Amino acid sequence: MQEASLQTDARAVAGEAIIRAEKIEKYYAQPSENRIQVISATDLNILPGEILALLGPSGSGKSTMLRMLSGLSRPSAGQVYWHERPISQTQINVSIVFQSFALFPWMTVLENVEAPLVARGVDPGEREERSLRMIDTVGLAGFEGAYPKELSGGMRQRVGFARALVVEPEVLFMDEPFSALDVLTAENLRSELLELWSKKTMPTKAVFIVTHNIEEAVLLADRIIVLGRNPGHIRTDFRVQLPQLRDRKSEAFTQLVDYIYKVLTRPDVPAEEVPDQTGKKVRDQRQMKYQMLPHARPGGMAGLLELLLDKGGRDDIYRLADDLAFEIDDLFPIVEAAQLLGFLKVEEGDANITENGAEFANSEILRQKEVFRDAALGNVLLLRQIRRALESKSDHTVPEDFFLDMLDEQFSEDECLRQMETAITWGRYAELFDFDASRRRFVLPDAQEEEATADEAAH
Amino acid sequence: MSAPQHPFARTLVMVRTWPFVLDVGVAFCGLALFFAVLHIARYWMGTPEPVVPISHSARVLPLYAFYSLFRIGIAYLLSLTFAIAYGYAAARNPRLEPWMIAVLDVLQSIPVLSFLPPVVLAMVSLVPGHQLGIEMGVILLIFTGQVWNLAFSFYSSLKSIPREMMEASLIYRYSAWQRFWQLEMPYAAIGLVWNSIVSVAGGWFALMLCEMFTMGDRNFQLPGLGSYIQSAANGGDVAALLSGIAMVILIVVATDQLVWRPLIAWSDKFKFEQVESADRVTSPVLEMMRRSTLLNGLPGRLWAGIQQPIYRRLARSRERETFHPIDEEAEQRKGAMAFWMVAAAVVIAGVWALMQAVVMLRAITGHEMLHLLAGAAATFLRVNAALLISALWTVPVGVAIGFNPRLARVVQPLAQVLASVPASAFYPVLLLGLLKIGGGVGIGSIALMLLGTQWYILFNVIAGAMSIPSDLREVATLFRFTRWQRWTRLILPGIFPYLITGMVTASGGAWNASVMAEYAKVKDQTLETIGLGAEISSATDHGRFAIILVATILISLMVITVNRLLWRRLYRLAETRFKLEG
DSSP states (O other), X not given: OOSOOOSOOHHHHTTOOSEEEEEEEEEEEOSSXXXXXXXXXXXXXXXXXXXXXXEOOTTSOHHHHHHHHTTSSOOSEEEEEETTEEGGGSOOOEEEEOTTOOOOTTSOHHHHHHHHHHHTTOOXXXXXXXXXXXXXXXXXXXXXXXXXXXXXXXXHHHHHHHHHHTTOOSEEEEESTTTXXXXXXXXXHHHHHHHHHHTTOSOOOEEEEEESOHHHHHHHOSEEEEEETTTBEEEEEEEOOSOSXXXXXXXXXXXXXXXXXXXXXXXXXXXXXXXXXSSSOOOOGGGOSSOOOOOOOHHHHHHHHHHHHHTXXXXXXXXXXXXXXXXXXXXXXXHHHHHHTTSEEEXXXXXXXXXXXXXXXXXXXXXXXXXXXHHHHHHOHHHHHHHHHHHHSTTOXXXXXXXXHXXXXXXXXXXXXXXXXXXXXXXXXXXXXXEETTTTEEEOOHHHHHHHHHHHHHO | OOOOOOSSHHHHHHHHHHHHHHHHHHHHHHHHHHHHHHHHHHHHHSOOOSBOOOOOOGGGHHHHHHHHHHHHHHHHHXXXXXXXXXXXXXXXXXTTHHHHHHHHHHHHHSOHHHHHHHHHHHHHHHSTTSHHHHHHHHHHHHHHHHHHHHHHHHHHHHHTSOXXXXXXXXXXXXXXXHHIIIIIHHHHHHHHHHHHHHHHHHHHHHHHHHSEEEETTEEEEOSSHHHHHHHHHHHTOHHHHHHHHHHHHHHHHHHIIIIIHHHHHHHGGGOOOSSOOSOOOOOHHHHHHHHOHXXXXXXXXXXXHHHHHHHHHHHHHTTTOOOOOSOHHHHHHHHHHHHHHHHHHHHHHHHHHHHHHHHHHTTOOHHHHHHHHHHHHHHHHHHHHHHXXXXXXXXXXXXXXXXXXXXXXXXXXXXXXXXXXOHHHHXXXXXXXXXXXXXXXXXXXXXXXXXXXXXXXXXXXXXXXXXXXXHHHHHHHHTTOOHXXXXXXXXXXXXXXXXXXXXXXHHHHHHHXXXXXXXXXXXXXXXXXXXXXXXXXXXXXXXXXXXXXXXHHHHHHHHHHHIIIIIHHHHHHHHHTTOOOO
């Protein structure tokens, strides 16, 4: 790739980085001796004059990374430097634009924008003047006295921008700033942000944007870092050398987008071992027993496979997302799930339907369930274990906690619950088991229960 | 905000005159308050007079009402301050948090009267030579009836502030002061307002008990509505009794209209919502106050004037300072030293108190202990009977009202006011009536608990019935549900979370009421029935502190056990399984 040049930038070595992260890690201690590694040791620089985009699938620790770099959260190991001084010991000048806007609903637009200046002890006169100017800059003049709940989502995020920029931050952090907005509004705000940046209307020296939208990253960024997950690590880090005011339709643009898709869909290449510094055992999630179940529904998989079948059984994932008007982040789990179950193969950014997948997509509902059941039992360890436990217990019921305890060894608390939820959806669909939500227990469905008892009797 | 331009001169005149009249009114209120405070101060600083003679004339009622209101007001302000400090400390200090919440849980379960002897004795000896000592004792008692739910409310509000809001306040380097006023207080405001209503109702209930009481050989009787009603009941003066009750109701209704409704309407702006909701509480009083130029501009400007130098100083002093990451470890390390010192102090105090308690408990005979246990069983049954009866009648009535929106709009605020009327004020009348038809304190005490608790349940059941979506009701009609199916499949699950909320509040109130209900003085005779409440009351009268201690421990144990085993589980069930999501 001509655009992709690895980030051995001479400037970083020369100590020009505004923020420099050195081997930062994040992990959470578990009650057991294991710990959950969220982000493995990572080096990262934020250089002046660049818009840096951080891309990655959900669960790759993008937001955690942002919080460590902005000083909101302390790395479990490693150090973040602000102009070569430890970030927790210097006064830093950064702002964050939040996904949920994080505006104070009881304060007017003006009061919201003024608040950071109040915190810095700016005099009322100057405070109001600067705030009004900033509100004007983001195109909200006339709305100073309005409350956030009276504004549309796009306007609220404009307030978020005004509040972030009014303190003239050296680095502007943005945590998925456009993902709560509709497509048109997001597009509009994006181009306005670029305009502010390129005309130097804002004194900000660097922008760090976390996103899951590949096109957004390619549109905005001077440099893109792609994170992988389990645990979060840098997959690739390269410069975008397209001139600004980029054209989505241009050849170079689509090539770059395609390249990133490939990076995101390519099976993980083994990375270097995580060094053991504390003497505690660090579990690398790539060697774990349970697969990470992508959070997709069987119905979604069937829909995707049917579409793929219509297209002759093979298509570019990027184009698929486009056809479905899906964000790629919404499509990924479905693709991954279909891959896991052996319905789909992904090569070079193209999805190929397998024989099993074709049968699954083509059958009527009862047969579909059978195909799904075989695929699930064959490929998903957790479902196999649940089923086996149910069959072997005399009352054919097992509490959820039993499996949660086992998952607990590998996943964070939230992720355990999500894994369990997905497993329950799949198992219910495949009629592998019933789940009694009020007692939180798995139960063998009636018909099979009889079968199983008959089996037992026969033995 | 400039006033809109009106085309007609008459409208303009209206716009000009109203606020002026209002301003004069506001000024008069301020003046009246000033003289009232002066009067109270003179009375408080006077020589102590434990037994103030109580007149039964209706003419003194306003003065008595004023004294009582003042006590409740001061107690409420103390409660609010304490609740905020306590809730803040608990929410922001992960190490102390579980302990502080457990302590709150225990204190909440102790009936007001159990605090009476220690609090009053302590205050009288702390401030000797002034009426203030006795008054402070009574105010602190009212405080114990008000403070706990406020503290819980503030604590849980703080805990539920969205993460990104906290992060925003951190990254923009808010001082703790600014965060408190711009994020934490506004976020907690709505919960505090609603809990204040419950608290002040609790304060009135406690007031009826503690303005006039006997402790061993000492009598206390302070001028106020509580004393007025009690002494009227003792003397059998029905006319005075009724006028006293009328005064209480008048004050409760006035408080609702003049304080709570405006506050609720005002606190609407603190609702944490992204879109404006359609139905809002309106308050004519608030509208009026908003029109007053004096009230509109002055507090805001005053507030800004006070805040500005604080912000400037804070910003200057922290200029070189950095902000700390939100991670827990740093937080814990900082407080370690202080924590161990406090912990040591608490342990020492605890051991000392335990030794004292053991010495005290040696005075209790086995026979007395058996009597106490029997009392505990009786009170337990009585409280639950009252709850059951309340639920049995309020559920059908509440559902009927809730399904009729027009009726609900009238009845719901009424039930809210009724819940605020202290049942303890009615009790003497009730007992007099019961005695006449041959009933006794046994029935009377259940009736009192009913009076105090049923409104909370009714109020909540109505809200629950109103919240059942009409399409679900239409489904029930469409599929021709039988009456039984309608109730078991639709109505009961639909109102369940609300019913539980109401029952939890009611159960707390019923336990508190039991102490007063089982032991009463009417027409110069003392009526009592077997029960823990009677034990506490009579022990207070006779100065038997050991009995009070044991009875209080028993009540706390029962309340906490029932809360843990029953209410909390039902609550969790209500929050997960029976939540109607939009």
